[in-house]
Amino acid sequence: xxxxxPIARPGQVIGLLGGSFDPAHAGHVHITREALxxxxxxxxxxxxxxxxxxxxxxxAPLSQRMAQAQGVMNHPRVDVTDIEARLGxxxxxxxxxxxxxxxxxxxxxxxxxxxxLAQFHRWQDWRGIMTSVPIAVLARPGDRIAARTSVAxxxxxxxxxxxxxxxxxxxxxxxxxxxxNVPMHAASSTAIRQNGDWGASAERRSWRDLH
Numbered sequence: 001x002x003x004x005x006p007i008a009r010p011g012q013v014i015g016l017l018g019g020s021f022d023p024a025h026a027g028h029v030h031i032t033r034e035a036l037x038x039x040x041x042x043x044x045x046x047x048x049x050x051x052x053x054x055x056x057x058x059x060a061p062l063s064q065r066m067a068q069a070q071g072v073m074n075h076p077r078v079d080v081t082d083i084e085a086r087l088g089x090x091x092x093x094x095x096x097x098x099x100x101x102x103x104x105x106x107x108x109x110x111x112x113x114x115x116x117l118a119q120f121h122r123w124q125d126w127r128g129i130m131t132s133v134p135i136a137v138l139a140r141p142g143d144r145i146a147a148r149t150s151v152a153x154x155x156x157x158x159x160x161x162x163x164x165x166x167x168x169x170x171x172x173x174x175x176x177x178x179x180x181n182v183p184m185h186a187a188s189s190t191a192i193r194q195n196g197d198w199g200a201s202a203e204r205r206s207w208r209d210l211h
Contacts, residue, residue, distance in 0.1 A: 013170030
């Protein structure tokens with residue numbers, strides 16, 4: 001990284017996985033690897049947020065979450081970043097706008113869970129996000145029906161890209177989104193916190209709380 005910001009070459013396709021990562025766990029690692037493989041991404045950036053505007057309770061300190069996430073995610077094509085804190089953004093729409101301005105020749109793909117698609121219409125300027133960058137929705141058991149019948153999925157139904165064409169998603173003009181079924185574990189960041197197991201081994205954790 002240069003000056004705390006990740007380096008990207010022109011033409012690269014980079015997946016953005018945003019969230020509080022409170023804490024990061026093996027499930028985050030799992031879907032990151034799946035996204036790299038199935039979407040043909042050059043890199044994935046974890047955007048460890050200062051705080052989620054949709055959550056009333058504040059997360060653990062950013063420095064703590066960054067250190068823990070860096071310990072969990074060890075892959076040569078993945079960068080764990082606090083770029084939102086450095087850019088001064090908290091809302092996804094503003095983060096994406098700032099990244100596109102800073103990296104004008106890079107192709108970004110927003111990565112999110114099916115649970116987030118189900119309530120995506122509550123996000124600030126969600127339509128703007130859909131029309132700014134392609135989006136890959138990674139499904140976990142229990143959220144698929146709600147996601148597929150969500151407001152966002154309905155409004156942008158004609159922009160959906162088939163799984164067969166998902167590998168080229170990053171080079172498509174937005175709006176473009178795909179829905180990928182990815183095997184998931186049942187545990188969650190929420191459960192880890194409630195069980196007082198924030199520092200548990202990453203191998204025993206799974207993906208849940210992406211935003």
